[in-house]
Amino acid sequence: MASSQINVKEQAKKAQIAGKALSILSTNDKNEALLIIADELEKNYSFLLNENQKDLDKGKEKNFDSAFMDRLLLTKERVNDFANGLREVVKLKDPTSEIVSEWTLENGLKVKNVRVPLGVIGMIYEARPNVTVDATGLALKSGNAIILKGGSSALSSNKAIVSVIHEALNKTKIPVDAVQFIASTDRKATEQLFTLKQYIDVLIPRGGGSLIETVVTKATIPVLETGVGNVHIYIDKEADVEKALNIIINAKTDRPAVCNALETVLIQKDWFMNHKDLLISKLNEYNISVHGDKEAVKMIPGSVEAVEKDWAEEYLSLDLAVKLVNDIQEAITHIEKYGTKHSEAIITENQNIAEQFLQEVDAAAVYHNASTRFTDGSALGYGAEIGISTQKLHARGPMGLPALTTTKLQISGNGQIR
Amino acid sequence: MASSQINVKEQAKKAQIAGKALSILSTNDKNEALLIIADELEKNYSFLLNENQKDLDKGKEKNFDSAFMDRLLLTKERVNDFANGLREVVKLKDPTSEIVSEWTLENGLKVKNVRVPLGVIGMIYEARPNVTVDATGLALKSGNAIILKGGSSALSSNKAIVSVIHEALNKTKIPVDAVQFIASTDRKATEQLFTLKQYIDVLIPRGGGSLIETVVTKATIPVLETGVGNVHIYIDKEADVEKALNIIINAKTDRPAVCNALETVLIQKDWFMNHKDLLISKLNEYNISVHGDKEAVKMIPGSVEAVEKDWAEEYLSLDLAVKLVNDIQEAITHIEKYGTKHSEAIITENQNIAEQFLQEVDAAAVYHNASTRFTDGSALGYGAEIGISTQKLHARGPMGLPALTTTKLQISGNGQIR
Incomplete structure (x- = not known):
């Protein structure tokens, strides 16, 4: 337990450092990286399917229901879908290049409100390997590092996907450390994420009501609450x-x-x-x-x-x-x-x-x-979505790339004092 | 303690109901109400100063330092400043009248993203009576109900201010219940606010580092973190x-x-x-x-x-x-x-x-x-501010009226299905 504690914290630290380097890359550099990840996922589909089989076997032993097993299943076609999903993200506008507003004060101060990445996103989700790819794509495109904690029933599949992403990132300008995967199935490891406020800027839980409730209740980091829909x-x-x-x-x-x-x-x-x-x-x-x-x-x-x-x-x-x-x-x-x-x-x-x-x-x-x-990012024309927010702060409804950014006031003067 | 529990919850419920009525009032109705509150505060300054004296006497007994005592002090001039602050808020643009964006999908669905009030704001602050007036003005102008929990050392002053606000609201279209004041000095009463998620949409702590830390750590309601500046x-x-x-x-x-x-x-x-x-x-x-x-x-x-x-x-x-x-x-x-x-x-x-x-x-x-x-709302041209956000989600830097709103997608069709 002590070792997993050190581990998660170290991973979060690495993500933060990598995130800083990633945050100043050009849109082109980020797009190129996503395309390379897409290609590598397709090339490595048989490895991914093999690793996925381990999860499927365990799932069968545990008598998971067919809907659950279906969400867990990888096929060659689904791997292609992952890759194509990333290629779609490449086409989306990079939100971090935007100047939200700009004005000059009477005293001559020039104020620019610019859109910048959040920094490090902690993604906590259930046994859906597709989230591993989707969330990584959206995080990287918006200039953020990401820490992935997927459901334990998809551990082998997620590990395999992340290893392919890491191999791919080695060929790009994005630091490999920008994508961190919590490989532990220990619940304690997840809970450590909840309070690493110094390193993680936001937690996004995606899954059933009880997962979301746990994160909202225990986290001291800001949470983007997604999805329970009655x-x-x-x-x-x-x-x-x-x-x-x-x-x-x-x-x-x-x-x-x-x-x-x-x-x-x-x-x-x-x-x-x-x-x-x-x-x-x-x-x-x-x-x-x-x-x-x-x-x-x-x-x-x-x-x-x-x-x-x-x-x-x-x-x-x-x-x-x-x-x-x-x-x-x-x-x-x-x-x-x-x-x-x-x-x-x-x-x-x-x-x-x-x-x-x-x-x-x-x-x-x-x-x-x-x-x-x-009520869906692609149906409403937002492009891919990281989830659907049911909270009122920051982002409400389908959350596209801009929801993964914040703003910063850059103020330039020539000696103004108050 | 059981009674304070029921009390705070009941106050939050009342705020929510009042907030709904308030949320659909016109900008004129809200402005008129703020002007009436401003007038009533000025008319009642001697009552306010008398009640303030009780807090000052207690503060002297407790040997509070001179900076603290100065923040606590009301004068006729300061009451006039409160009133003029409200009159400034009247001049600010009502954020809730805004259509953020509008588009039509290929299938003919018309999508409108509109700015709406958050609902109920929980304001937790230290012994500064001016926050009672400022926060109320900004909340009401943006169509939100507010629950005020000020520092216990300003209890008599705040009680008096809120009683004048309530008297004034009786002459307006804004329900009196839209401004709730937690009159208890019991810390437990404050902590109940932290989890009344069903009724309160956001908590805004304003004060020193330890107050903010407590709210962030204990609250399950989203928090707008303000202000520690190193x-x-x-x-x-x-x-x-x-x-x-x-x-x-x-x-x-x-x-x-x-x-x-x-x-x-x-x-x-x-x-x-x-x-x-x-x-x-x-x-x-x-x-x-x-x-x-x-x-x-x-x-x-x-x-x-x-x-x-x-x-x-x-x-x-x-x-x-x-x-x-x-x-x-x-x-x-x-x-x-x-x-x-x-x-x-x-x-x-x-x-x-x-x-x-x-x-x-x-x-x-x-x-x-x-x-x-x-770094200040009025110095940067935002008008009045509810605080300076040091968090990255929702609002960053000085928070003006738009920070007290969220958005809603209004989608109109003629039978579209997916």
Whole structure:
């Protein structure tokens, strides 16, 4: 334990020193490095797949479920996707070249507010090897060093990926130390990251609610909180039937396991009474399991009665909570109580009601007549994203490259005093 | 203790509800309210001064030092200053009316990124009654509710100020509950604020290092860290003598107790040898007590030898640490080790050396040939400030009204699914 303590701290120190060298490299130097990493990953796919097999074997022993095993799995195609992801990052604008604003004071002082890298990013995530590559690409492009701590079930895969990245970095101007990997499976090693404020500028936890909660509670370093989405759609009295049904089905079934997927639908009672047959047949067609409130459960065949935790839960499956409400006010009150301020939608043809919803609901993204599945960096045109922030400070919603930067005031004078 | 627990939580809940109502008020409604508060403060100055006397009496009993007593003191003139400060805030642009960006996706979705209030701000500060008024003004103008927890030594003064604010709010559209004051002197009451994440969106600690450290370590709510400034000025070999001396004296003596005041001067050895007589006579003239490194202490009459803690300390007095260095690299390394990333300056006529310093030194504000005293919202043209952020996330340097807002994506469609 004492040795892992020294280790993590030493890694963080090295990352900080490397980050300083990286922070002043040109955009070209950084892009070239990303392209070399992409090529090396593709060249080494069979090594990566071999190492991945070790994790898969252990996962099988531990009887992980199929969704988990699928996220863990590497294939040649997926390795190519990693590489192409990096090539996409190369195309994104380098945020650190930007002068945010510039002005001259009456006393002649010239003030320039410039965008600069954060320094060192600590990335804590679950057993998804793709995050190892994605996060590294975004960190390096924005001039930041990164410390990676992936889920222990993907240890061999991540180790292999990082070894290829390190080999590649040897051929570039980016110091190898700019990418640090915590190879320990000891929880204590992760927790050491939480307080290394002297070396790490921000922690980004990416994964389930309990991982994020642990980091937020224990860290003294600033945290960029990502992603738990208890997403609601409110079907207003004046909702168009086709739009409502299409959006419910899309938001629930397109990718049920992601954070912008629908979890609870709030339906205005009159609308429900008028359209329940169509709604029920659609829900059946897509194998959606309904957890209904007291009234709904009586009218929806095969549904079970929702208990308190159904309203708060992120199912991440084909389960759907259904609550009948009298009006938009009841819907908003429910969302305020149970929502996680991620993505919330209203379906209505009434523009005033829509405006009220867009203004009053407090979330990273609020929608009128569209699927909540669009809360995503690439879908919204931001390019790649490091995660979706559900906090209000620094960055809210999908976080692209600018979220990995800060600003600095550069002030030039000729002897001004106050 | 149980009762204070319920109390603080209830106050936070009320603030949240009031904040929602406040968040949708017009700029005019908010400005009118601030003007009424300003008038009421002026009208009630004798009540405020009476209540302030209770704090002053207690402070005398406790033998607080004269600087502390001065910060605590209210006078008719100071109350007028509070009111005029609010009238200045009225003139500032309302940040919440701003559309940050707007675009249409290929699928026809219209995306609007709008600036909205954070919600509820928790302000934790020391015995400075002016913060009660300043912070309230900035919070209300930006559409936020505020929970105030001031230092116990100013309890009677703060209570009185808040009672006048509440009276005034009764005549406005802003709910009285939008300004909550924690009247308890129990430390436990303050600590409850740290974890009321459901109701409070951000904590802003303003005061000395230990107050800030406590909040950062114990809070699970995001914190906007303000202000400890261990400020350095590096006098380069090619520094102009007059600029260097003027800036050292200004940055050290103009207001020694503030965070942008100079604490350590790093002097290139050749420059020091050439100009030490002038420098020493200036330092003497302004009663500056020098803590010099091994070399400097031998050459500066009346100086004492600096120990390790001198390099890390924020003196906030007429003490000054002096270290002789060989070159800019040694200066930067020293700043990296001991600096608090607040304000750092270089004095030189060499443009390349200046550029290197501005680029490589990591701080909220970096200066070339100017006094560090300009790191201040009003001096830089931001208008009033809620504090100076020394963190990198969300806001860096002086924080004006926009730092008290977040953004929200409002997305409108006609049935788009993914």
